[in-house]
Amino acid sequence: MLSLSWYLIFAAALFSIGLYGVLARKNAIAILMGIELMLNAVNINLVAFWRYGDLGMIAGQAFAVIVFAVAAAEVAVGLALVIAIYRRRETVVADEIDMLKW
Amino acid sequence: MTGLEIVFLVIAALTISAALMVVTTRYLVHAALWLILALFGVAATFVLLNATFLAVVQVVVYIGAIAVLMIFAIMLTRKVMRDSGPQMNPRWGWAALVGVALFAALAFVFTRSPAAGMTASDLVAGADPVVELGQALVSPNAYVLPFEVASVLLLAAMIGAIYVAWKK
Numbered sequence: 001m002l003s004l005s006w007y008l009i010f011a012a013a014l015f016s017i018g019l020y021g022v023l024a025r026k027n028a029i030a031i032l033m034g035i036e037l038m039l040n041a042v043n044i045n046l047v048a049f050w051r052y053g054d055l056g057m058i059a060g061q062a063f064a065v066i067v068f069a070v071a072a073a074e075v076a077v078g079l080a081l082v083i084a085i086y087r088r089r090e091t092v093v094a095d096e097i098d099m100l101k102w
Numbered sequence: 103m104t105g106l107e108i109v110f111l112v113i114a115a116l117t118i119s120a121a122l123m124v125v126t127t128r129y130l131v132h133a134a135l136w137l138i139l140a141l142f143g144v145a146a147t148f149v150l151l152n153a154t155f156l157a158v159v160q161v162v163v164y165i166g167a168i169a170v171l172m173i174f175a176i177m178l179t180r181k182v183m184r185d186s187g188p189q190m191n192p193r194w195g196w197a198a199l200v201g202v203a204l205f206a207a208l209a210f211v212f213t214r215s216p217a218a219g220m221t222a223s224d225l226v227a228g229a230d231p232v233v234e235l236g237q238a239l240v241s242p243n244a245y246v247l248p249f250e251v252a253s254v255l256l257l258a259a260m261i262g263a264i265y266v267a268w269k270k
Contacts, residue, residue, distance in 0.1 A: 002110055005218035010114045010147070012208035014121055014140075016201040021125030023197030024190045029175050030130060033137050036168065037121050040144045043156070051151040052220045055231065058238040062245045064156055065235070068163050069252035073259030075168050079175040080263035086179045087269070095191060 007048035015041035028082045028094045032075060039071045110150060117143025128189050130176045138169045152225065155232045 014037055021034025043064045050060025086092055089099075120140035124133050141164045148157035212218055238244040 002106055002222070003218060004220040005212050006107075006110060006114075007147070007151070008212040008218070009209050010118070012205055012212065013114075013118050014144075016205035016208070017118065017121040017125055019204060020197050020201035023200060024194035025125065026189055026191050027130060029172060029179065030125075030133060030189070033124055033133060033172065036137065036164070037124065037140065040141065040164075043160075044144060044147055047148055047151045047153045047156060051153070052217075052222055055223050055226065055229070056234070058231070058234050058244075061153055061156060061231065061235045062238050062248070064153070065159070065239065066245075066248055066252050068156075068159055069256050072163055072168060073256050075171060076263040077259050077266070079171055080267040082175055083178055083267050092179045 004048060004052045007044060007052075011041040011044040011048070014038075014044065026093050026095065028085075028092045028097070029079070031094060032078050032082075035078075036071065036075065039067055043067055106150070110147075113143050113146045113150070117147070130189075131173065134169060134173045134176060137172070138165055141165050141169060152231060155235060 018034045018037030018041060021037065022031050025031050025034065046060045046064045046067070048060075050058070053060070082092055085097055089097065091097065117140050120136045120143060123136040124140060127133050127136065141160065145157045145160040145165075148154070148160055239249045240246050
C-alpha cells in the first residue's frame with residue numbers, strides 16, 4: 001500500500017523543480033510556468049493529506065479549490081503585465097524589467 | 103509491488119520528467135507543451151487520491167485555460183525572444199543548488215516524520231467526497247466565505263488583467 005511519504009516526496013520534487021525554474025529562467029513567462037509547477041505541488045500535498053487523514057474533513061480539497069482560483073487570477077494578471085511591459089519595452093526578460101529600480 | 107504502486111511510480115516519473123523539461127528546454131512553446139503533460143500527471147495523481155472532482159477541474163482550469171493562456175502570451179511576445187541566446191540567467195548554478203538542497207531537506211523531513219508511514223483512510227460506503235466538497239463550499243458553517251472571496255478575487259483579477267493589457 002502506498003504510504004503518505006510517496007506523495008509528499010513526489011510533491012517536494014515537483015516544488016523544487018518549479019523553484020529552480022523560477023530562479024534560473026530569464027523569460028518572465030517561463031518564470032510563471034515555474035510558479036504553476038509549485039502551486040500544483042502544493043495542491044498534491046493538500047489532497048494527499050485529505051486522503052490520508054480524516055475523509056470527513058474536506059478542508060484539504062476545499063483549500064485546493066481556492067488554490068485553483070488564486071492560480072487562475074495570478075496567471076491572468078501576470079500574463080497581462082508581461083504583455084503590457086512587452087508593448088512598452090520590447091522585452092520579456094525579467095532582468096531587463098527594472099523600471100522600479102532607482 | 104502492488105499495481106497501485108506501479109501506477110503511481112509511472113505517473114510520478116512522467117510528471118517529474120515533464121516538469122524538468124519545462125524548466126530546462128530552450129524553446130518556450132515546447133516548455134508550455136511539457137507543462138501540459140506535467141499538469142496531466144498531476145490530474146492523474148488526483149485520480150489516484152480519489153479526488154475526482156479536482157482531477158476534472160485540473161484538466162479544465164489548468165490545461166484548458168491556464169496553459170492555453172500561456173501559449174497565447176508566448177506567441178504574442180515572440181518577436182524579441184526568438185529562442186536564441188541563453189535561456190538561463192548566469193546564476194542558474196545557484197538556483198539548481200537551492201532546488202536540490204530544498205528537495206533534500208524536504209525529503210529528509212518527510213521520511214522522518216511520524217506521518218510518513220500513514221496509509222490511506224478507508225473510503226466510507228455511501229459518503230461521496232464530491233457531494234461533501236460541494237456542500238462544504240456553500241455551507242455557512244464551512245467555506246462559503248473563502249469561496250465567495252475567491253470569486254471576487256477572480257473577478258477583480260480579470261478586470262485588472264483587461265485594464266493592464268488594454269492598448270491605450
